[in-house]
Amino acid sequence: MNSLGARTPHRVLLAALAALVVALAVAGGPATGRDRALAADGNQTTPPTVTADVLPTVQIDGVVWAQTTIGNTVYVTGRFSSARPAGAPAGTGETPRSNILAYDLVTGNLITTFNASLNADGLGITSSPDGSRVYVVGNFTKANGDNRYRIAALDAKTGALVPGFNPQVDYRARAVVATGDTVYVGGQFSVANKTARSRLAAFSASNGALLPWAPAADNEVFGLVVPTSGSVVVAGRFTTLNDEPNYGMGALDPVTGATRPWAATGTVRNAGTDSAIYSLATDGATVYGTGYQYKSGGVGNLEGSFAADGTTGAIRWVAGCNGDTYSVKPIGGVVYTAGHAHDCSPLGGWPQTQPWTYQRAVATTADARGKNQGGTFSGKPAPALLNWWPTLEVGTFTGQVQAAWSVTGNDSYVSYGGEFPKVNNVAQQGIVRMAVRTIAPNREGPRYQADFAPTLTSTSSGTVRVSWQTTWDPETRDLRYRVVRDGQTDTPVGTVTVGSTWWSRPTAQFVDTGLAPGSTHTYRVYADDADGNSTNSTLGTVTVSTNTDPVVLAGDSFSRTVTGGWGSASPGGSWSLTGGTSNFRVASGAGQMTSARNATTTAVLGSVRGTATDTTVTTWADQVPTAGGVVLTAFGRRVGTNDDYRAAVRQVAGQPVTLTLTRKVGGTQTTLASLAVPGLVGTSGAKLRVRTQVTGTNPTVVRAKVWPAGTTEPADWQVSATDATAALQVPGSPALSTYLSSGAASTSVRASYDDLTVTDGGQG
Structure with missing residues (x-):
């Protein structure tokens, strides 16, 4: 290992990710969610990343340690001796470039008019505020053949x-x-x-004269930024600045060098021989940083990234992924990092695997979207992990088993530098650029997987269930799957849209109906992304059954323990939640949701979609108020976030339970039918069984009944209605929700749900 401080981590945080099984009925619409966050909390807009397309970029024969961008020019420094065009094998088309070069972000070509050289590694690089100069630092003692002891200023156009x-x-x-x-x-x-300075110094930009600024760090400095607050923020492996405790980071007065308050070290603490805050970047108001920690039980706690207020240092979020992170760059609401993350389960990402699985380039939101779930920073604010997964191959140049060391860019492009020989299995050594969707070729599509094959079953008369393990796409989380019967690719029998990632590929299914009993058919599934890229499964054959059993779409016994969510139904897939994840848990054999007064919490099986659902669930509230009431709701068809058919059970202590069928469109709720159920009285903790059936279109038939759990289900539907509102004559999802009236005396209520079953009611 060289002196640059990169390490292979020893600490392992074990994590488990439950298998996700998604049962789906007919669903339509194009693939969506190209840049969808995986762990977002709330309804904020997800910022778009660049694509994962490998754009032709100048290559190098060594390693890139650092980059900086001026306009559309990237300045690259590291340890290399030559540059060659994109696509050129090593040793062909070489242009001498000694440890520093510049290239054009728009074309990817080497800028030949910038011709500078260093006689050893360049380790850090930046520009002057006006863009006329490039400053480079490192191990070198000569620049352009002249003596320059580890710092040089170069003309940004010529390299002189x-x-x-x-x-x-x-x-x-x-x-x-x-x-x-x-x-x-x-x-x-x-x-x-020739003057004593302890790891920090300042020079006049006009003549290189040493300035009086002389703070002292007790160990190496790795990063420097100046946010709009004016402080000089410093990072590295030091434990003190100016003989004051500043663990791995600190803020300094830009004139006197005196320490200023910097609250981040109260949360993020990396210092010493085997740990450091490795890099810093700023967008002005916020300072972003990354860390590494080498030895288990050492003196560091961060291997991911963080964001802090640029004035106070107060932590805004921590990305609690494990895996050393070497560089960070905020661009357009996205934070790009370079490193070797191997466990991002605290952000809702991939867990620790055996053998370890690494992601060398990661993107998150620049703002907090939730909280870390588990890990060192559990409960601390966290960004959302974005669906952007380029694959950078490990290089051999440094012998440190790394790929990317540096990231930079502008509003249209991102540039990664390091020692990788390939990106997305395309030969591209040391440097690669990627662009926003409007100027990228958008050719990265769904990945073919050997296990992407349909499983065909027919247990209900006239129906075939087509199920398959989903694939994944490096840019599009929600892929559209076209189910094609008998080779009729122009007229698929159905489409379903499912979210998947490279580490979580749920099983999806589609139920084909109206088939002749005993007939034989072939099926193939096609996966499409948002740009029209596609891959397809193998072909399967099935003979249609004559049985009349209903098809089970979802089921959940809640026999698991989950904090901050509900996990996944099996079948049925992942529960998506609104109302704050902290209000949800699975405990004591039930899915529990807490609702504040005049607030609603909702859990949706968004991957189960159809026009025929028959939902039965057991539900109860820990307390039933004497005024206002608590409403426990089973949705039969939820379309989007504002349109639905539902059956609502309203309880007020000591009063008859009310069962109401409603239609909600565009936020306006309309009662379709309502009944005060004979013999049922609102009682805290009393378990009720609720059944909601929503079938057909134009019109839709909506029916419901409620009865005490453990007793015989009533033979007749207690409330029923028909409705043909256009917005609701499309497939929808089952859901559950809880609402506590504003008139209730208590400030919150906890509702429980158990023994959920969703079928198609034998409707096919």
């Missing part, structure tokens, strides 16, 4: 040394940031311009 700027440090410099008149440098040095 800037006259009159020749500061010196006596040992490795790693970090550099520039303001209008000052260049701040950090590293492992102890002398600057």
Whole structure:
């Protein structure tokens, strides 16, 4: 391992991800959710990432340690001796470039007019605020053949040394940031311009003169940024700044060097020989950082990334993934990182696997969207993990088993640098660029998997259930699956849309109906993404049954323990929740949801969609108020977030239970039928069995009944209605919800749900 501090992690956080099984009826519509967050909390808009397309980019023959961007030009530094065009094998089309180059983000081509050289590694690079200069620091002692001791200023257009700027440090410099008149440098040095400086120094941008700014760090400095607050934020493996405790990070006065308050170290603590805050970046108001921690039981707690207020250092979020992270770049509401994350379960991502599975490039939202679920930072605010999964192959140049070390970019492009030989299995060594969707080729599509094959069963007369393990796409989480019968690709018998990732590929199904009993058919499934890219399954054959049993679409006995959610029904797939994940849990054999006064919490089986559902569930409330009431609801057809058919059971203590069928369209709720159920009285903790049936279209028949759990189900439906409202004559999903009236005396209620069954009612 070299002195750059990259490490292979030893700490393992074991995590388990339950298998997701999704049972689906007929569903339509195109693939959606191209940039959908995996762990978002609330209804914020998800920012778009760049695509995962590999754009042709200049290549290098070594390793990239750092990059910076000025307009559409990327300046790259590291350890390499030549550059070659995209697509050129090593040794062909080589242009000498010694440890530094520039390339065009729009074309991907080497900028030949920028021609500079360093005689050893460049480790850090930045630009002057006006974009006229590039400052580079590292291990070198010569730049462009002239003596330049570990720091140089280059003309941004030509690469020529800037006259009159020749500061010196006596040992490795790693970090550099520039303001209008000052260049701040950090590293492992102890002398600057022949004057004692303890790992931090500042120089005049005009003539390289050493400035009085002289804070002291007790160990190496890795990162420097200057947010709009004006502080110089410092990161590394130090434990003190100016002899004051500042564990891995701190803020300094830009003129005096005095320490300023920096609250982040109260949460994120990385320092010492085997741990550090490895990199910093800023968008002005916020400072973003990354960390690594090498030895189990060491003095670090961060391997992922974080965001902190640029003035106070107060933590805004922590991405509690495990796996050292080396570089960070915020662009357009997205935070891109480079490293080797191997467990992102705290963000709703992939768990620790055996053998370990790594993701070398990761994207999250720039703002908090929820909380870490488990891990070191459990309960702390977290960003949402975004569905963007380029595959960077591990390189061999440094011998550290790494791929990407650096990320930079602008509003249209992202550039990753490192030692990878391939990206998405395309030969592309050391540097790769990716672009936003409007200018990218958008050719990365659903991945073919050997187990993407239909399983065909026919247990109900005239119907065939087509089930398959879903595939995944590096950009589109929600893929559309077309089910094609007998080779009729132009007229699929149905489409379903399912969310999947490379680590969570649920089993999906479609029920084909109206078939002649005893007939034989073939089926193939096609997976389409948002850009029209497609892959297909193998072909299957089945003979149609003559049985008349209803098809089970979903079932949940809640025989598991989950905090901050409901997990997954089997069959039925993942429960999606509204009303705050902290209000949901699965415990004591029931799915529980807590609702505040005048608030609604809802759990939806969004992957189960159809026009015929028969839902039965047991439900009860821990307390039934004497005024206002609590409403426990079973939805038969929920379309989107505002349109539905539902059966609502309203309880007020000591009063008859009311069962009401309603229609809701565009936020307006209309009563279709209602009944005060004879013999049922609102009682805290009393378990009720509720059955809701919604079948057909134009019109739809809606029916419901409620009775005490453990007693015989009433033979007749207690309330029924027909309705043909256009917005609801489409497939929808089953759901459950709880509402506590504003007139209730208590501030909240906890409702429980158990023994859920959803079938098609034998409707096919």
